[in-house]
Amino acid sequence: MTHPYIPNAGPAARAAMLAEIGASSVEEFYGDIPADLRLARPLDLPAPFADEQGLVRHLRGLLARNTDTTEALSFLGHGCYPHHVPAVCDEVNGRGEFLTAYAGEPYEDHGRFQALFEYVSMMGELLEMDVVNVPTYDGFQAAGTALRMAARYTGRRKVLVSGAVAPDKLGTIRGYLAPDIEVLLAPVAESGEIGEVGLDDTFAALYLETPNVHGVIETRGRQLADLAHSVGALLVVGTDPISLGVLAPPASYGADLVCGDIQSLGMHQQYGGGQAGFIASRDEERLVAEFPSRLFGIAPTAVEGEYGFGDVFYDRTSFALREEGKEWVGTAAALWGITAGVYLALMGPQGMREIGETILARTRYAMRALASSGAVVLHQESLHFREFVLEVPDADALLAALRAEGIFGGVRISPWRVLVCVTERHSIADIDTLAAAVKDALSTSGDRT
Amino acid sequence: MTHPYIPNAGPAARAAMLAEIGASSVEEFYGDIPADLRLARPLDLPAPFADEQGLVRHLRGLLARNTDTTEALSFLGHGCYPHHVPAVCDEVNGRGEFLTAYAGEPYEDHGRFQALFEYVSMMGELLEMDVVNVPTYDGFQAAGTALRMAARYTGRRKVLVSGAVAPDKLGTIRGYLAPDIEVLLAPVAESGEIGEVGLDDTFAALYLETPNVHGVIETRGRQLADLAHSVGALLVVGTDPISLGVLAPPASYGADLVCGDIQSLGMHQQYGGGQAGFIASRDEERLVAEFPSRLFGIAPTAVEGEYGFGDVFYDRTSFALREEGKEWVGTAAALWGITAGVYLALMGPQGMREIGETILARTRYAMRALASSGAVVLHQESLHFREFVLEVPDADALLAALRAEGIFGGVRISPWRVLVCVTERHSIADIDTLAAAVKDALSTSGDRT
């Protein structure tokens, strides 16, 4: 019998096909592979499961060794966030058509083009920007590319990056810009916002994040935009679109490029598998020309009133020009773009406002609850969205104590700092549970020391 | 804001629509409902969850109070069986098109008609019968209807039913036949097969089940068919189609009507929600005329070579004739028919043979393993498929002891009898685990007494 995944593998089928071709064996087709490159033995791999249920049992057995965030009470964030994923998002991205399509033309894949066009269009409304790309890999990549775009646009080779950026992300940005562009760091102020910003006309861009790595909302956007523009640099803002129902879109205070990750908009955490990046700009030809990624646009068809779709300004991409294109483009994270579109269509303006309000309110509630529990909450006077920092005597000890209570208490960002994340998925009761557990843990450890 | 499920509920939308109609309020439309029938207060219902995640959390909380058969090791059967459900079955029956379609015409619902036609056709091959109905509710209903069909066909009002039928099923059959047809029981022999059968020309049918309620395979099919036919009665056989890769199809030994449940063919157990019934016959006009259920058939269309579909002999149904139709027809379990079709298309002849062989072999293995563990295994010399009976001093005590080990050991069918079910999902190691636990339990309880 043939394997269920390989219809033509049976000896009879093979023989008939070989006969039709006029070949004696499949080996013939490998004739160009020199003997000394041929693997003379079977691959040494684990024995497979010939039946589906065996495979299921094996995989489920492995999965059972995980404890997920519906079993534990998780306050982990730091770039991957536990927002509620509407069932409709999963329904749509689970459709075989979307899940298994790839790179068809805008005829047979009209739906794919439309869904992605709608995604970028809804992002455009949220961002108040006219140009948004089809998703790139993730927010790290998006930031790196946005800064490279700024460098090409300005013809300069230096960028100033807010110090309030996640170290991993900063590392990726540095690596990505390394060959051409120098990365300098701006200090972080006492408030948790970006501090003193020193820019001159050698800088291509200032990169600001809001909410930043510590959940602090930057409030000096307009001032920083003006400063950057005054020296001919661009303001590049990293943000999470889920905040934009309540936070001003960066374009409104002068950002030239906006970028970030859309995992919040309908993607499960998936152990980090739900990331996808966006970059947005105004509709200025010179800026558009710097996008490496695909841009989908509406085009007329032979029939009046039909919406066709296609690639905007294709001849800037590496698909068209290889190394002469802008950076590179390839398969990235389109399905998450479609999913984020579904999310935004479900939420609408009202839903985005409400979720923002709820996260703001619960974050503040959590900060106060934890401050009352004996931990030091940093940047208490600043505005926070979704995340904040606890300072404690021993981050590892605290997290271990919480873990014992079935709580993933937050991300350890230093030996004495824990980043706590609160979303609309955390009820007030959940927050109270955390606060009580922190109080217990801190008082117990106090007893111990 | 309007509820996500009710687009027109907003006051503005309502007002505009009312204006267009020329009505002043929705109340007007209720004008025919007398005041004394109007409920003067809001319904007293639990407060709803305005947000999806709250609903999810509530439901998941309830579900967490269940322990399912992937968590416990379950040997429960007795009409609902733990077979492996291929992922493709779920993929197909989860498709929105199939899940939410209903009763369209064979044009816009061509796919529904074809999928159900293919289901009955594959069942026809398995059963070696030319007529199979679109699913009825379940195997109980199918048996009741098959016997009523036999009664109408023969014009007689008495049926003989094997005693080796599940009591609940027998109760349902009795209730269903009660107004018109007398039900007599045939004895069960020492072997577990049907015993002495007394039929005369007042009987419409003999109803035989194989494998029967105790998992025993009936071996005298041909003899019983001849006996029934000799007095002008029909042989009606209840069976599980998953056995027919290895067991002879009842038609091959003379059955006139075959019926049963298709839950085994790709339906999850679903706490009993996966049942669906089938009835099959030869293509004899008088028999076909007695089906109450829908029969789908191929029909030509205006274009040569196209397959159209439609209802075969519609004018026998209650849809066409109300109480003058045959029994009744209505929404039953079509999606499970489509799913069973997917299952059979995946399995093919080879898969059906292999699954049958595996179940036969593992059932015998389990019977021997349990006999060695100190329990009495009934009907040891008979052939079994999937189920067999343990006789023990105290069924409740045994099951409770097994439960404590994370095992659902079987269905208690009397104070000292337990029905054990083994499918292809149970590995040899699972069976050994059960046998060891039974041995422990019996020796411990032996110590206590």
Next chain:
Amino acid sequence: WDEQIVFELSRPGRRGIGVPAPDAPLVELPAGVGRSTPPALPELSQNQVVRHYLRLSQETLGADLNIDVGQGTCTMKYSPKVNDTFVRDPRIAELHPLQPEDSVQGVLEIYWRLEQILKEISGMARVSLQPGAGSAAIYANLSMIRAYHAARGEAGQRDQVITTMFSHPSNAACAKVAGYEVITLLPDADGYPDLDALRAAVGPRTAALLITNPEDTGIFNPRIREFVELVHAAGGLACYDQANANGILGITRARDAGFDLCHFNLHKTFSTPHACGGPAAGACGVSEALVPFLPGPLVDREGESYTLNSPTGSVGKIRPFLGVTPNVVRAYAWVMALGAEGLREVAETAVLNNNYLMHKVLRIPGASVPWADKRRVEQVRYSWQELAEETGVHSEEIGIRAADFGVHYWTSHHPYVVPEPFTLEPTESYSREDLDEYAAILAQVAAEARENPEFVRNAPYNQTVHRIDATSLDDPAQWSPTWRAYCRKHRQ
């Protein structure tokens, strides 16, 4: 897609899935017991099976895909996707119905909670969730009616059931199966079931009245209490088919009108998906007097735990085990997403939508509604009689042409008391623009019928197949209810 029959895709030696090997000695079966020739099932690889069925799914017009207001009486409402996730959870999907009670407390609690909800909505004393669909619920109610009269020693005497022509055919058909003679009330000049006919029919032989309200015409019978009282006075029971309950949720209750029994279709009013025609779910509500006869078991609450108990005089099981659990879970979740206020919004919006659509449809030349002066609640049975007289195009044909526009409709059950019928029920799920679009499609087809009747009569034009010649389906020499029958009769 021009998709072949699955058998035509078969090639020897392929398979779609692997099966575990026995790992134990094979069992030999004697001749006549073992199968001698393998079944002629198709042989396909998994990819082919997926492709085949996904294509067939795309050739099926699910409610998810269209403005499904045309399957009147079926209450095609949106089935929330989130509710599907609960029933796919292994803690529902992988539960065996005979597990120990303490291992299924969650699902029992859902049964119990949904029963409380349906009790409140109907006013009944208890509700069984066992029946597999609406007709099964009707049959269950008839079983209880029979048991009730038997318990009072009147089983022989009470051998008649009265129903109405605009109630679902299963009311008549199930009554017949349950052993009753059926009396059907026709509509009177006002479209209501004929009260005089009921007076004439009712008597010592009356076991029950089975009635729908609003009926499938959409008209609510304002004298329903009189109907119930007449039957009660004769010693019969009154049984309410609430298939059309969607427009009256929270507005009026079965028990308050005096009914002794009622049933709901969870797949209609309570949003569980129609699934190509089931699995569905029915719920039977009864008054205190009939509680002992309910199908068993029922879920009782004792403190914080839930147990299964069978009523003393139970009619037994209408279906194996407890019920169609996935749909019970979905219905519960649906109510919990709406609450009392939401259910009333459902009802009012559905009624508003229905009246709005009627307003639009009645502007289409050739469309009419019988008893036009009567108010409509949840659906309307319309008529194309004028159009048919003018053009010779029948309602079925117009419906088939409508499919070319991506929608469908249902005429009505037989007999066609309303001539050239079509029955629309927009429910609360559709937007005003949806209703406008639907009405515009009907208007377009009606215009086509006037301009070019042949064109409409030869539809469809952009469906998978063209006009079907159904004659062979009623000819025993030609009909082919399976592929093997087809091959035997047409491929020799």
Next chain:
Amino acid sequence: WDEQIVFELSRPGRRGIGVPAPDAPLVELPAGVGRSTPPALPELSQNQVVRHYLRLSQETLGADLNIDVGQGTCTMKYSPKVNDTFVRDPRIAELHPLQPEDSVQGVLEIYWRLEQILKEISGMARVSLQPGAGSAAIYANLSMIRAYHAARGEAGQRDQVITTMFSHPSNAACAKVAGYEVITLLPDADGYPDLDALRAAVGPRTAALLITNPEDTGIFNPRIREFVELVHAAGGLACYDQANANGILGITRARDAGFDLCHFNLHKTFSTPHACGGPAAGACGVSEALVPFLPGPLVDREGESYTLNSPTGSVGKIRPFLGVTPNVVRAYAWVMALGAEGLREVAETAVLNNNYLMHKVLRIPGASVPWADKRRVEQVRYSWQELAEETGVHSEEIGIRAADFGVHYWTSHHPYVVPEPFTLEPTESYSREDLDEYAAILAQVAAEARENPEFVRNAPYNQTVHRIDATSLDDPAQWSPTWRAYCRKHRQ
């Protein structure tokens, strides 16, 4: 479907989902920080959102639905449905990437196991599963190449990367991003990358050779070891783009040919779904010498437990967290359903299918294949040059017409070294009848092009939309990369 843009379906006041209320005092935001005007997102009910996106999905030709052999180099194979169930399990879907290691042992074990498998398949010392797709893996490899040379003090000196024209454009483009000058080898008269050109290019400035084999033409370069040795001799590294690995699984290994780095596309060779263009997943394998530079962290096994560790000189994170976990899980499950023997069957069958299809396609008048005397492994880049010369119909146009038959194909990357190209790769997933049908469709379209070139040129005829006029997409005054841009430019 004639489906509107989602904004056109919007009506004020509707919503698709409810959001939890704050349950705590609202936070006031100062002017300029808070949003002043709500975003002009569409407002739809949930039913409408479902309907809209399900319709769009039906207007998308997924690999599940068609004989998807035409997207050559993309390895469109069947993605088993069972593997999707694992990643939908909350124990994958709801895992946070920064959970304590002891709470994610299952997923870490899967990472570790898949790494062992890919090590064996490639012969490499270690494999990172972090990159988000193939191009990201190329970039990751370049980052390691850069770090390697930097560690040896040759960062400044080695500033050139050599690649070939029939390797994916990202090999050239990522090299450029990584700071390298790019030298591209053209095919020689035999279709192989020009060895003399390599000899000329290689030298002290050579950082690495990035090469695909078989190349996108389907031709396996038999002198690949010479290429590698030449580069090694010059002190450069050899990096193998194994996007086309499907036909050589278990046949030949990257490390055995001397390569220092390689990458696989899990969404191609290892069956994870292409998802409209990602999320995908790449895997970078390296020799011992490059292990210190791998992106981190990697999963190590210590006894029965698994831990995360970063290589000492790691290039850091190519992507946040550990990788595209769902695809790692799927790829692992796919291998575990096949095993060593199965993978070899995959390779051999894919190659057989490819040669069978080539045999069929070459019988179509007007179709040809350059370097026809060379053997093909996994795919073939064909040419319609003859047909184009005869009829004036271009390859793109033929592909668009093919869509009317429910299939598609891809031409090639630019520049079109093969004139009028089309690239087919049937993989192991398609049956002989599928290949016959596909070839028959191409033959049919070619015949149409001869009979009526205009007819083909004006296709499609039965797709959602008709022939698109793409000129506006390159005109800044007209292009509309979002709806708001469209409304501004075209709806004023």
